[in-house]
Amino acid sequence: MSEQSKPARPLSPHIQIYRWTLTMMLSILHRATGVALYAGTALLAWWLLAAASGPDAYALVQEVSSAWYGRLVLFGYTWGLFHHMMGGIRHFIWDTGRGFDLKHVEIIARITAFLPPVMTLGVWLAAYIYPGAL
Amino acid sequence: MADMRTPLSRARGLGSAKKGTEHFWMQRVTALANIPLMMFLVGALVVHAGSDYTTMTGFLGNPFIGVVMLLLIFSACYHMRLGLQVVIEDYIHGEATKLLALIANQFFTLTIAVACALAVAKLVIG
Ligand code: HEM
Numbered sequence: 062m063s064e065q066s067k068p069a070r071p072l073s074p075h076i077q078i079y080r081w082t083l084t085m086m087l088s089i090l091h092r093a094t095g096v097a098l099y100a101g102t103a104l105l106a107w108w109l110l111a112a113a114s115g116p117d118a119y120a121l122v123q124e125v126s127s128a129w130y131g132r133l134v135l136f137g138y139t140w141g142l143f144h145h146m147m148g149g150i151r152h153f154i155w156d157t158g159r160g161f162d163l164k165h166v167e168i169i170a171r172i173t174a175f176l177p178p179v180m181t182l183g184v185w186l187a188a189y190i191y192p193g194a195l
Numbered sequence: 196m197a198d199m200r201t202p203l204s205r206a207r208g209l210g211s212a213k214k215g216t217e218h219f220w221m222q223r224v225t226a227l228a229n230i231p232l233m234m235f236l237v238g239a240l241v242v243h244a245g246s247d248y249t250t251m252t253g254f255l256g257n258p259f260i261g262v263v264m265l266l267l268i269f270s271a272c273y274h275m276r277l278g279l280q281v282v283i284e285d286y287i288h289g290e291a292t293k294l295l296a297l298i299a300n301q302f303f304t305l306t307i308a309v310a311c312a313l314a315v316a317k318l319v320i321g
Contacts, residue, residue: 096282099275102307109264109314112255113321116248127245135240142233149226156223188241 083170091148094141101138139184143177218277225274232267252318261319265312272308276300 079085108126111118125131151173154160160169198205209215243254254260279300287293 092282095275095278099279102271102275102311105268106307106310106314109255109311109318112248112251113314113317119248119251123245123247135244139237142237146230146233149230153223153227184237184241188244191241 083174084166087148087151087170087173090144091152094145094148097141098138098145101134101141104134104138136181136185140177140181143180144173147173147177218280222274222277225270225277228266228270229274232263232270235263236267255315255318258319261315264315268308268311268315272304272311276304279304 108122111122126135151169154169160166207215239254239260243251246254255264280297283293283296283300287296
């Protein structure tokens with residue numbers, strides 16, 4: 062960029078310049094999980110359409126969702142969902158104009174990082190304990 | 196910095212896309228709705244993940260469940276359409292590809308919504 066065409070405002074350095082921070086990771090994760098949840102709705106449609114179609118179509122859903130790879134996808138989906146949900150709640154706090162100072166940003170970030178794995182494990186534990194569920 | 200906007204445009208507060216804060220607002224409204232709705236879905240999956248065909252269709256055929264499922268479908272699809280639109284606008288800069296991606300986003304989300312809604316309707320009514 063020539064001297065003349067340089068804009069008269071500060072430019073942020075390239076992404077590789079930054080040290081990795083938790084807040085940055087969570088921000089990226091919120092977007093990544095949003096996109097993953099987006100794609101995953103195709104599975105929701107498959108499940109509902111199969112149930113509406115009849116026993117044979119539904120049997121395939123059951124087979125895939127109880128296989129290890131199906132379980133892995135479902136596990137990933139719940140994990141992603143909880144991360145995205147907590148990330149969304151973090152946005153709600155910011156939307157009220159609160160929690161922007163560094164101390165609170167950091168506290169909220171830690172809670173947002175800690176809760177989703179706990180919630181995910183809790184849900185799956187419940188699913189395996191619930192009589193006859195899985 | 197000099198403000199280039201006319202007093203009228205500032206009063207209307209619609210911005211350059213003429214949509215105002217609608218996108219932001221609906222993203223938050225649907226996000227809020229998604230919290231209880233997705234909790235419901237996770238709960239339903241915990242209870243019914245291993246259910247056989249008869250139990251599952253009985254569950255999904257309940258009109259009360261059907262109402263929640265429809266709300267979930269519409270809220271999630273509305274929310275994810277707005278969300279991915281922003282992602283596309285952020286990363287795809289070619290005018291033609293961007294337009295195509297935005298249209299694909301509309302088609303995909305509407306298709307999912309219609310497919311899920313029709314399935315739920317059949318399970319409840321059919
Ligand atoms: C469970 C409750 C949910 C909450 C609280 C929530 C919250 C949010 C919020 C606040 C945003 C805007 C972030 C921003 O302005 O930067 C957002 C973005 C997004 N959400 Fe959700 N969401 C939820 C569920 C979902 C679901 C179920 C899906 C998909 C099926 C989804 C897909 C997306 C996508 C694709 C984005 C765009 C990501 C981005 O711009 O970085 N969300 N969500």
